[in-house]
Amino acid sequence: MPTLVERRYTLVDALLRPEAYPDEPTKVTLLETHVSYLFFVDDVVYKVKKPVDYGFLDFTNLGKRRFYCDREVALNSRMSPDVYMGVVPIRQDGNDIRVEGPGKTIEYAVKMHRLDADKAVSELLRRGLLTSGDVRAIARKVARFHETAATGTEVNDLGDLSSIRRNIEENFEQTERFIGKTITSDEYEDLVEYSRAFMRKNATMFRLRTRQGRIRDGHGDLHASNIFLGGEPEAMPKDGLGAVADAEREGLLRIEPVSILPEKIHIIDCIEFNDRFRCADVAEDIAFLAMDLDYFGRPDLSREFVEAYVEASGDTGVMALMDFFKTYRAYVRGKVTSFRLDNPDLTNEERLSVAGEAEAYFRLARSYALLSVPRPALFIVGGLMGTGKSSIAEELANRWDLHYISSDLTRKRLADVAATQHRYEEYGEGIYSAEYTRMTYEVMLDEARGRLASGEPVVVDATFRAVEERQRFSDAAASLRLETFVVECTAAEGEIKRRLEARITHAEETISDGRWELYRRQQADWEPITEVRANRLVQLDTTGPRSENLRKLVGEIFFRVM
The missing domain is CATH 3.30.200 (Phosphorylase Kinase; domain 1)
Structure with a gap:
């Protein structure tokens, strides 16, 4: 063979x-x-x-x-x-x-x-020729198609939440090999955690959509390159609209439509090879083109397309699903584009172009996911010494481009002490006295308030032992009408002891002065976090592998903001 x-x-x-x-x-x-x-x-x-x-x-x-x-x-x-x-x-x-x-x-x-390649929606977008009237006409055509598309038990089984979950998890499995090539590990992990959190949080909504008959045997690949406008394909029978088109071409008839007729829109290349990719919530179909319009730099047309679909179909429920399905569809485009790199005949120039296109789709997918997280916002990462809060806070800052404020660094700057110079004071003494701690939190609060006021999201890394300390920061954010998320890091005591003892052995690698002999004193002074709403508090056990801790936190934050 x-x-x-x-x-x-x-x-x-x-x-x-x-x-x-x-x-x-x-x-x-x-x-x-x-x-x-x-x-x-x-x-x-x-x-x-x-x-x-x-x-x-x-x-x-x-x-x-x-x-x-x-x-x-x-x-x-x-x-x-x-x-x-x-x-x-x-x-x-x-x-x-x-x-x-x-x-x-x-x-x-x-x-x-x-079909005329110049009339593909993708080409019209590149040339700046796609109009508001065009996208509204496409929306009406798709709404009409969905209204008559098949539905029922078999279609519902192919497009329900379990199928959505299967499709999404399959995407992640099939793109692991592209991590570091067309998608970064941060993008990949954020998209995995966002998708799983959304499905877990909104299971009831998905079931309601199924009962409402919103799962249809649709198109499944409704992106800009599969839609053509303006005129019939060549060799079309010369009757009906074809005769009108001939008369227009010959100058015998002049028509000035407000927008293109749905009959002059050709939508091709639907998914034939896998029914579960085609039978889906109508919002999934709509999200594909809405995402592609965003990709081409026309979020205005994307919004108008979705609004026109809702107007034509009466299905207001698509709005709550739009960012989720846009994320999914952008990821699919990134995946499919990445597959093209398997072609051995690509030139180096073509390979770079394909990789760049895939990267852009994956970035777009992640941007939709991050829309669910309020920005700017304040993230308070606290906990007892040895619970890994500094690692988590720094990694979250790097992952989501947050301004990072550290109590260890702030305290040592106030004391004019180098970051890696250790001051092993007794508990509550020296630069760890109540007065020094108060000054440290005051300086951090001023910095956080200023950054938040300028529109910059902030993560603050400190013990936050007392309710009053936590409340002052959250009040500052609230005065700016911004959200606060509190992360309480915990760990098994055996792991905390191991970490604190390792700090002494490798003192040059850490800024913290925390030690096991101080742990019990700090634990006794800890004021439980009862003042924070459950949907803004994450209690994160960091006992496990460090590589998994941030991933768990990201998933919990996504779950709470939905």
């Missing part, structure tokens, strides 16, 4: 010859995706599926490829019946390979009318 590369150079090279087609066109051009070869032949396109298996998609034998070619034509005919012409065989006779030629059938192709 030929390898994928051998097949590419046998079948593809054969189909790049004009004589391989019934009408012997003057020119054949090729566009390759991670799952298909598309041959552009005058006014027709032939789409051939690659024999690949991505887990969620399996085209590995001819029977499957024929089945999914038929599915592609049938499903896409719901929205663009005049584009899809059918499925045609590709046959081989000796060494001669031809479309609809003599010999043995070796492959199948979806045959389509060729």
